[in-house]
Amino acid sequence: MRKNKQAAPAAFKLILLCVFxxxxxxxxxxxxxxxxxxxxxxxxxxxxxxxxxxxxxxxTLTATVITVLIAYVLAYCLERTGIRGKELFRLILILPxxxxxxxxxxxxxxxxxxxxxxxxxxxxxTSIYGFWGIVIGSVMYAFPVxxxxxxxxxxxxxxxxxEAAKVLNIPRWRQMTSIxxxxxxxxxxxxxxxxxxxxxxxxxxxxxxxxxxxxxxVVMYQEVIGQLNFDTGSVYGAILLLPAVxxxxxxxxxxxxxxxxFVIKAFPLNKNRGTLAFSYIYCIVVSLLTVLxxxxxxxxxxxxxxxxxxxFSFYNVQRVFDLDGGQYLLNSVLIAVLVALVGxxxxxxxxxxxxxxxxxxxxxxxxxxxxxxxxxxxxxxLSYVLVYKGSPVYGxxxxxxxANLVHFIASPYLMMYNxxxxxxxxxxxxxxxxxxxxxxxxxxxxxxxxxxxxREMFAYFFVNSMMxxxxxxxxxxxxxxxxxxxITQFEAQMQLENAAIVSLLILLVNLLLKGTIALLRRxxxxxxxxxxxxxx
Amino acid sequence: xxxxxxxxTKLRITDLSKNYDGKCALEHxxxxxxxxxxxxxxxxxxxxxxxxxxxxxxxxxxxxxxxxLNGKDITNAPPAERSMGIVFQNYALFENMTVLGNVEYALxxxxxxxxxxxxxxxxxxxxxxxxxxxxxxxGDLSGGQQQRVAIARTLVLHPEIxxxxxxxxxxxxxxxxxxxxxxxxLQAQFDTTMIYIxxxxxxxxxxxDRIMIMNNAHLVQIDTPDAIVEHPADDYVRRFVLENxxxxxxxxxxxxxx
Numbered sequence: 001m002r003k004n005k006q007a008a009p010a011a012f013k014l015i016l017l018c019v020f021x022x023x024x025x026x027x028x029x030x031x032x033x034x035x036x037x038x039x040x041x042x043x044x045x046x047x048x049x050x051x052x053x054x055x056x057x058x059x060t061l062t063a064t065v066i067t068v069l070i071a072y073v074l075a076y077c078l079e080r081t082g083i084r085g086k087e088l089f090r091l092i093l094i095l096p097x098x099x100x101x102x103x104x105x106x107x108x109x110x111x112x113x114x115x116x117x118x119x120x121x122x123x124x125x126t127s128i129y130g131f132w133g134i135v136i137g138s139v140m141y142a143f144p145v146x147x148x149x150x151x152x153x154x155x156x157x158x159x160x161x162x163e164a165a166k167v168l169n170i171p172r173w174r175q176m177t178s179i180x181x182x183x184x185x186x187x188x189x190x191x192x193x194x195x196x197x198x199x200x201x202x203x204x205x206x207x208x209x210x211x212x213x214x215x216x217x218v219v220m221y222q223e224v225i226g227q228l229n230f231d232t233g234s235v236y237g238a239i240l241l242l243p244a245v246x247x248x249x250x251x252x253x254x255x256x257x258x259x260x261x262f263v264i265k266a267f268p269l270n271k272n273r274g275t276l277a278f279s280y281i282y283c284i285v286v287s288l289l290t291v292l293x294x295x296x297x298x299x300x301x302x303x304x305x306x307x308x309x310x311x312f313s314f315y316n317v318q319r320v321f322d323l324d325g326g327q328y329l330l331n332s333v334l335i336a337v338l339v340a341l342v343g344x345x346x347x348x349x350x351x352x353x354x355x356x357x358x359x360x361x362x363x364x365x366x367x368x369x370x371x372x373x374x375x376x377x378x379x380x381x382l383s384y385v386l387v388y389k390g391s392p393v394y395g396x397x398x399x400x401x402x403a404n405l406v407h408f409i410a411s412p413y414l415m416m417y418n419x420x421x422x423x424x425x426x427x428x429x430x431x432x433x434x435x436x437x438x439x440x441x442x443x444x445x446x447x448x449x450x451x452x453x454x455r456e457m458f459a460y461f462f463v464n465s466m467m468x469x470x471x472x473x474x475x476x477x478x479x480x481x482x483x484x485x486x487i488t489q490f491e492a493q494m495q496l497e498n499a500a501i502v503s504l505l506i507l508l509v510n511l512l513l514k515g516t517i518a519l520l521r522r523x524x525x526x527x528x529x530x531x532x533x534x535x536x
Numbered sequence: 537x538x539x540x541x542x543x544x545t546k547l548r549i550t551d552l553s554k555n556y557d558g559k560c561a562l563e564h565x566x567x568x569x570x571x572x573x574x575x576x577x578x579x580x581x582x583x584x585x586x587x588x589x590x591x592x593x594x595x596x597x598x599x600x601x602x603x604x605l606n607g608k609d610i611t612n613a614p615p616a617e618r619s620m621g622i623v624f625q626n627y628a629l630f631e632n633m634t635v636l637g638n639v640e641y642a643l644x645x646x647x648x649x650x651x652x653x654x655x656x657x658x659x660x661x662x663x664x665x666x667x668x669x670x671x672x673x674x675g676d677l678s679g680g681q682q683q684r685v686a687i688a689r690t691l692v693l694h695p696e697i698x699x700x701x702x703x704x705x706x707x708x709x710x711x712x713x714x715x716x717x718x719x720x721x722l723q724a725q726f727d728t729t730m731i732y733i734x735x736x737x738x739x740x741x742x743x744x745d746r747i748m749i750m751n752n753a754h755l756v757q758i759d760t761p762d763a764i765v766e767h768p769a770d771d772y773v774r775r776f777v778l779e780n781x782x783x784x785x786x787x788x789x790x791x792x793x794x
Contacts, residue, residue: 423631424626424627424628424629424631425626425628426624426626426628427628427630429590429595429615429622429624429628430622430624430628430689432594432595432614432615432616433593433594433595433615433616433618433620433621433622433690434616434621434641434642434645434689434690434693435616435642435645435646436641436642436645440645444630444633444641445630445632445633448632449631449632
């Protein structure tokens with residue numbers, strides 16, 4: 001009888017494994033198997049390949065270093081100093097995460113392009129197209145993610161070793177090398193790899209401002225979209241998969257250890273006048289640079305004909321909607337809602353199975369769910385074309401939902417895995433002795449305790465599905481196209497005014513969603529009363 | 537307890553063994569627990585006492601041997617059908633429910649009506665002096681208060697046996713001493729058999745009718761505290777007992793000096 005009771009969860013785990021295998025592993029294998037010796041030869045014997053690889057690497061490395069440095073200082077200012085207005089700064093600084101990568105490239109062009117707002121204002125002579133364009137755009141795109149990760153690391157660093165060091169009279173530089181560095185090494189490696197992967201696999205920024213510099217992801221995009229060349233596309237996909245897989249493996253080995261540390265004593269806030277002044281200036285400058293592109297979207301989007309006729313006008317908005325923008329916006333919202341609903345449910349079920357019912361199967365399931373993180377969006381998109389072409393889902397909204405689901409599931413899954421893992425280990429045992437079944441416990445105990453994580457998961461899925469241009473680019477048809485892809489369409493026709501409006505629309509929808517979630521959370525907190533603590 | 541011989545056997549453990557991946561966590565353990573008895577299981581960490589507890593309540597399957605309750609074999613019965621409750625060191629309360637919700641939850645799931653479930657839960661909380669915290673969440677309570685809720689949650693179902701898995705390890709000394717007294721008085725009131733795991737010798741000697749000393753997956757000795765002090769079974773127990781006497785002497789000294 002007890003054997004039977006254990007058989008049901010095992011069967012359920014097997015089903016989940018199959019779902020993940022079909023959604024994650026199968027497409028990936030299909031793409032790798034699609035690589036033929038001929039296509040390999042044609043890619044690696046082509047004239048520019050050495051340059052493309054080298055340029056991608058250099059540009060990505062440069063952008064990664066700058067991103068992490070900027071984000072580190074930012075995280076310090078907001079986690080460790082006593083400046084005011086942290087909530088506001090945080091809100092502004094994560095705005096770039098709500099718009100597509102390609103919009104960041106576009107922002108640069110609007111501001112600093114040949115006819116750009118700043119170019120004209122200050123009569124600049126430099127060109128934004130090329131190496132520095134990609135670097136700056138990529139930094140804009142990636143720094144909020146690095147900032148959030150680093151702020152989290154700092155939030156959970158323990159101050160007590162430093163106090164001990166102070167008592168023992170250990171000099172500051174020794175504290176740096178013996179406490180800070182060993183503590184930071186692993187999380188920093190994780191952040192660096194995450195940022196590196198994010199930048200090298202993105203085609204949006206280099207497509208916009210790359211100029212003559214072509215990166216691997218842009219080449220892959222153009223091979224597949226422009227020439228429908230799936231064979232060489234697969235080869236580039238495999239190349240892009242490489243850093244992502246390395247990052248994934250490093251991260252996995254990193255994560256298993258040292259994640260259980262907890263804070264005995266939080267850091268005191270640095271209220272040194274010089275530090276405060278610097279922090280204010282730094283945060284304000286970065287915030288300004290963050291909102292500048294968004295302001296430029298408004299300037300460009302709501303003028304009649306930039307730069308000749310600067311009168312306020314709804315002409316561009318009108319045009320976006322004339323070109324079926326409304327339909328595409330609905331597509332996007334529908335996709336985002338479906339991904340968020342299905343994704344949160346799948347993420348919760350999987351996390352429950354892996355965090356609360358440990359077994360060999362659970363570990364395998366955990367690994368596959370995390371593998372999804374390693375697959376760059378465009379690689380995923382191409383894989384899905386190869387596997388699902390000819391199937392009934394191909395060309396429908398469903399395949400877009402599936403691709404986004406897989407593309408974004410790893411992070412929310414991990415959120416829920418951690419959150420469920422923190423709930424008392426003996427709850428199920430208590431349930432068994434009190435004759436409260438597992439399903440009832442899920443409904444009455446685990447779900448209610450995971451509501452805030454569920455809301456966060458929902459928001460993550462929604463926001464990312466709204467803004468993504470990567471996984472969906474090869475899968476959308478004229479009927480199912482999400483609105484984010486209108487930006488690439490307008491980019492091809494150099495109609496930045498309309499692309500700016502689209503970016504603003506996406507930003508607006510995502511802000512509305514984020515605002516609603518924040519409101520729900522606040523109401524919940526008020527209900528809980530004064531004793532509830534904001535869990536960061 | 538001088539009258540132990542007259543008591544009837546509540547729980548009979550016969551030749552119980554448990555192997556994990558080739559390692560022996562429990563080896564040929566046999567003993568009886570009497571009706572209404574307070575039995576402390578004492579031993580260092582890793583001695584097999586938690587394994588034993590989990591087998592007794594049915595959370596873990598034994599490799600061999602039997603467990604019988606009131607003469608009936610329950611070796612393979614599911615936890616809920618053993619008429620046993622368990623109290624964990626880390627309380628394991630339902631954090632999203634109120635104190636009252638925690639206690640009435642299991643009742644509500646059974647056939648009790650809402651009203652009777654609530655009334656029984658309230659009575660139990662009153663008994664443990666927790667009435668004024670009814671509507672609080674576990675997160676707002678002290679460790680001792682949370683442990684009282686955990687005990688109430690178990691006791692409200694009137695189990696025949698309550699198992700305690702180091703329930704006081706996380707509590708401060710004052711709270712421990714108060715809770716000890718409360719647990720003992722609850723035991724008398726409900727005539728519940730209690731099996732109490734601890735690595736704290738002082739606690740075991742202060743509370744138990746009988747003490748069972750375990751080491752290295754084996755049962756070393758089971759007897760009344762006095763008998764163990766007077767006739768320790770081997771060197772290991774003798775060392776154990778001397779340490780305990782020392783601790784007791786220390787605490788008396790502390791008490792006298794105030």
